[in-house]
Amino acid sequence: MSVANAILQGIFLGAFYAVLACGLSLMFGVMRIINLAHGDVAVLGAYLVLVIVQGTGLSPLLAFVIALPAMIALGYVLQLTVLQRALKAGILTPLLATFGLSIVIQNLLLLKFSPDVHSLGASAGGLTTESWNLFGSISISALGLVVLAVAVVVFAALHLFLSRTRPGWRMRATAEDPDAAELIGIDSRHVYARATAIAVAIAGLGGLFLAIRSVFDPGSGPTQLIFAFEAVVIGGMGSLWGTLLGGLALGVAQTLGAQLNPEYAALSGHLLFLAVLILRFGGVRLVRFGARA
Amino acid sequence: MSLLAVEDLDCRYGLLQAVRGVSLQVAEGETVALIGANGAGKTTLMRAIAGAHPPHAGRVKLDGTDITSLPAHTRVRRGIALVPEGRRLFAGLTVEENLRVAAASRTGGRWNVQAVLEVFPFLKPRLHMPAATLSGGEQQAVAIGRGLMTNPRLLLLDEASLGLAPVAVDAVYRSLADVIREGMTVLLVEQDLGRALKVADRVVCMLEGRVVLEGEARSLDRDRIVNAYFGLRRAAAGGTGA
Numbered sequence: 399m400s401v402a403n404a405i406l407q408g409i410f411l412g413a414f415y416a417v418l419a420c421g422l423s424l425m426f427g428v429m430r431i432i433n434l435a436h437g438d439v440a441v442l443g444a445y446l447v448l449v450i451v452q453g454t455g456l457s458p459l460l461a462f463v464i465a466l467p468a469m470i471a472l473g474y475v476l477q478l479t480v481l482q483r484a485l486k487a488g489i490l491t492p493l494l495a496t497f498g499l500s501i502v503i504q505n506l507l508l509l510k511f512s513p514d515v516h517s518l519g520a521s522a523g524g525l526t527t528e529s530w531n532l533f534g535s536i537s538i539s540a541l542g543l544v545v546l547a548v549a550v551v552v553f554a555a556l557h558l559f560l561s562r563t564r565p566g567w568r569m570r571a572t573a574e575d576p577d578a579a580e581l582i583g584i585d586s587r588h589v590y591a592r593a594t595a596i597a598v599a600i601a602g603l604g605g606l607f608l609a610i611r612s613v614f615d616p617g618s619g620p621t622q623l624i625f626a627f628e629a630v631v632i633g634g635m636g637s638l639w640g641t642l643l644g645g646l647a648l649g650v651a652q653t654l655g656a657q658l659n660p661e662y663a664a665l666s667g668h669l670l671f672l673a674v675l676i677l678r679f680g681g682v683r684l685v686r687f688g689a690r691a
Numbered sequence: 692m693s694l695l696a697v698e699d700l701d702c703r704y705g706l707l708q709a710v711r712g713v714s715l716q717v718a719e720g721e722t723v724a725l726i727g728a729n730g731a732g733k734t735t736l737m738r739a740i741a742g743a744h745p746p747h748a749g750r751v752k753l754d755g756t757d758i759t760s761l762p763a764h765t766r767v768r769r770g771i772a773l774v775p776e777g778r779r780l781f782a783g784l785t786v787e788e789n790l791r792v793a794a795a796s797r798t799g800g801r802w803n804v805q806a807v808l809e810v811f812p813f814l815k816p817r818l819h820m821p822a823a824t825l826s827g828g829e830q831q832a833v834a835i836g837r838g839l840m841t842n843p844r845l846l847l848l849d850e851a852s853l854g855l856a857p858v859a860v861d862a863v864y865r866s867l868a869d870v871i872r873e874g875m876t877v878l879l880v881e882q883d884l885g886r887a888l889k890v891a892d893r894v895v896c897m898l899e900g901r902v903v904l905e906g907e908a909r910s911l912d913r914d915r916i917v918n919a920y921f922g923l924r925r926a927a928a929g930g931t932g933a
Contacts, residue, residue: 567792
């Protein structure tokens with residue numbers, strides 16, 4: 399029973415990782431940009447919600463709705479000013495640019511908010527504390543359910559956007575061949591800016607969940623980035639539904655590892671990540687060499 | 692006034708000069724074939740007209756308006772559509788998505804999915820299949836249809852027969868003839884001289900980045916074209932020689 403409970407808690411945790419990873423996956427899929435500032439953008443979103451909560455006394459969820467337009471605008475401007483220039487300069491430049499951006503965001507947050515640890519758990523009220531017990535040993539928390547539901551809705555909405563709407567087709571077309579997309583009248587800069595705006599908004603959502611379920615400080619971003627990156631790679635780079643599954647798998651691996659020993663939580667997640675890397679890339683190479691021999 | 696006017700266009704790739712001082716006009720409703728050996732600069736010229744290759748010097752005018760500085764996606768809105776060499780379909784999108792993604796935002800205009808299917812009826816059963824699963828001829832039809840979906844005033848067609856089976860080339864050109872009959876202005880690159888002469892009103896032959904011969908498709912002597920195509924100036928000047 400405790401294993402079943404660990405798996406369930408892993409799914410709840412994994413849904414959080416999936417939300418964090420969603421924007422990272424989208425930006426890689428559309429522009430082949432690995433956004434090293436993605437975790438810091440999420441933490442920035444958490445601070446934005448914190449400021450609104452402290453200023454207005456609203457619940458964190460409502461405060462996020464208010465913060466959302468600002469996050470979308472931030473993503474749009476970020477793409478048009480920084481990332482677009484970086485993209486023109488070759489494949490490695492966006493990596494450097496976002497690495498720099500990560501440092502800038504961390505230090506601006508440090509300057510404004512000090513290194514103190516914050517949390518939105520208390521302001522979220524019942525959402526953080528409410529939980530139900532099943533069969534005595536399985537516990538279902540309200541927050542876990544909400545995060546899981548939101549994760550499924552976010553991925554489903556993004557899937558519908560990409561597969562059913564014309565802006566979505568334009569995004570997929572530009573992702574496949576930006577040059578050919580330009581030749582049928584698609585402004586790739588606009589499409590890219592839209593993708594980054596969506597990615598930053600969803601990163602902000604991840605930041606909100608981070609702030610409610612635990613604590614954050616200006617340096618929390620890189621850790622979130624690592625988990626998000628592992629979720630993307632486990633699920634397969636560039637695949638949206640894969641990222642959701644990758645996040646869930648990472649979460650389950652961590653809680654199962656913690657079941658053995660609480661110190662093994664992060665480690666077992668990393669081990670899953672390494673195993674996937676070896677199976678997918680190392681394994682394929684072995685097969686190819688075998689076929690040639 | 693001509694719909695498209697290219698004036699003294701120079702295009703370079705670094706030190707390599709691919710197009711050297713080319714001037715060219717295409718009138719409304721006209722079909723012009725651009726011919727020439729590999730490396731003559733045909734594709735570069737087409738891409739420069741579409742806005743995909745920034746020229747080094749010279750001007751491109753549409754309807755008398757200078758559009759040289761406009762990016763490709765804005766030129767599409769002005770009415771220029773390039774069907775690129777090698778088709779360049781969006782492989783992960785279905786045929787229908789490939790067509791509809793190109794549809795102009797403004798409503799109206801002659802071309803929609805229904806109209807494209809009337810010209811290329813063999814695409815009908817393929818509509819919901821990923822573009823990557825189609826045969827070469829079908830892919831070329833989708834590529835042309837995708838260009839038409841932007842409701843162009845000028846259709847640029849780069850090597851529509853490249854890598855296709857002869858029977859597929861016939862099918863594509865039959866449909867293209869329907870489009871031309873309806874009054875579409877077309878500038879096309881074609882390696883097959885016979886086919887170019889058959890479909891075009893006028894032929895422009897390029898050699899090493901320059902226009903070396905230009906004239907009505909009906910009145911041009913095939914030998915003169917072949918000489919210009921391969922740069923055999925001695926024969927062209929001598930007249931009776933050889």
